[in-house]
Each structure stands twice: as C-alpha cells, then as structure tokens.
Amino acid sequence: xxxxxxxxxxxxxxxxxxxxxxxxxxxxxxxxxxxxxxxxxxxxxxxxxxxxxxxxxxxxxxxxxxxxxxxxxxxxxxxxxxxxxxxxxxxxxxxxxxxxxxxxxxxxxxxxxxxxxxxxxxxxxxxxxxxxxxxxxxxxxxxxxxxxxxxxxxxxxxxxxxxxxxxxxxxxxx
Numbered sequence: 001x002x003x004x005x006x007x008x009x010x011x012x013x014x015x016x017x018x019x020x021x022x023x024x025x026x027x028x029x030x031x032x033x034x035x036x037x038x039x040x041x042x043x044x045x046x047x048x049x050x051x052x053x054x055x056x057x058x059x060x061x062x063x064x065x066x067x068x069x070x071x072x073x074x075x076x077x078x079x080x081x082x083x084x085x086x087x088x089x090x091x092x093x094x095x096x097x098x099x100x101x102x103x104x105x106x107x108x109x110x111x112x113x114x115x116x117x118x119x120x121x122x123x124x125x126x127x128x129x130x131x132x133x134x135x136x137x138x139x140x141x142x143x144x145x146x147x148x149x150x151x152x153x154x155x156x157x158x159x160x161x162x163x164x165x166x167x168x169x170x171x172x173x174x
Contacts, residue, residue: 011043011087012102013125020078021066027078028064029086035065036092043087044069055088103132103148105158111136111146114154114166120144122163144172 015031035058042055054070067086072078096102103125111119111134120138132148146152146165155164 009089009091010104012090012093012104014042014086014088014093015065017044017067017081017084017086018064019082020075021061023075025072025074025078026066026068027072027081028061029058029067030063031065031086033065033093035060036088038092040088040092042089044081044084045087046084101156101158103134106134106148106156106163109156109158109161109163111163111165113172114164119165119167119172122146146171 014033015029018028018030020026021028036055037058039057040055042053044051044053055067056070057068059066069081072081090102106122107124109122111122113119120136120142122134123137123143124135126133126135126145134146134148135143136146137143146167152165152167152171153163154166155162157163
C-alpha cells in the first residue's frame with residue numbers, strides 16, 4: 001500500500017468544490033494548494049455526509065484546480081458535489097513553509113488575548129464561504145467564533161499549544 005492510500009493518514013482540507021467544468025464531470029476546486037500530480041484517495045465532506053472518493057487527476061486552471069473524481073462522469077453528477085469540502089492525505093500536500101501551519105493544527109490550542117486574558121480553547125473549524133472561522137469554547141455552553149485572519153491572530157505557538165489574538169472590541173462577547 002502506498003503512503004497515499006494509508007487509511008490512518010491525517011486528512012487536510014484541500015479546498016471547496018465549486019461549479020462543474022465542461023461536460024465530463026470535472027469540478028472546480030477553490031484551494032490555496034497546487035494540483036497533486038498523481039491519483040490519490042480522498043474524502044468529500046459536507047454537513048450531512050462524508051464519503052471516500054478517488055481523485056484520478058488534477059490540473060491548474062486559472063485561480064482554481066480542475067479535479068476529476070472517479071465515478072463523477074457528467075455535469076449533473078459534478079453539480080451535486082458543489083459546496084463539499086475536499087480533504088486529501090497530508091502526505092500528498094506540499095511541505096509547509098517555516099512559520100506556517102494547517103488550520104486543523106489549531107484545534108485544542110488555548111486562545112489568549114494580547115493582554116494575557118484566557119479566552120478559551122479552539123474546539124473546531126467552520127467554513128464561512130472563502131473564510132475560515134475557529135470555534136472557541138470557554139466552557140460547554142459558551143462558544144464564540146474567531147475569524148482566522150492575520151489581522152486578529154497575532155501569534156501561533158504550536159509547541160505551547162497557544163494562539164495569541166487581538167480581537168476587535170465586542171467579538172469575544174458575541
């Protein structure tokens with residue numbers, strides 16, 4: 001079994017499936033990564049479903065990547081995938097640059113304001129269109145949403161499991 005087929009491999013959000021491309025089932029995927037050059041097993045995830053799939057090919061096309069998924073052979077089948085999150089094994093993605101990280105790495109990190117106030121723990125990620133949002137919990141009943149924006153997240157220290165933030169006034173209280 002190749003490293004790309006390892007079932008215990010961690011999957012990373014690669015991008016969001018957009019509109020179909022052409023008549024033969026290709027889909028546009030909005031991503032910050034480039035195209036993966038070889039076939040790979042992947043996961044399509046949505047609110048109501050998660051399913052395995054096999055990516056047969058990818059190719060860059062302007063600001064998106066065109067993806068051919070086994071079994072998606074026409075425009076109608078491709079249209080049904082719109083809005084789903086495509087997750088790929090971490091091993092097939094390019095190495096991260098120094099000082100960068102996957103948003104998934106922030107789950108379970110403590111969120112601390114620049115003033116030193118403990119604001120909670122990141123418990124999950126939400127997709128908000130083209131933006132990512134972190135769900136932060138202070139306790140079982142008190143969650144708030146933190147946009148994953150460079151203007152707000154000042155520092156990430158994965159070694160300490162901490163995120164230092166400078167949220168706009170009122171954001172933590174929403």
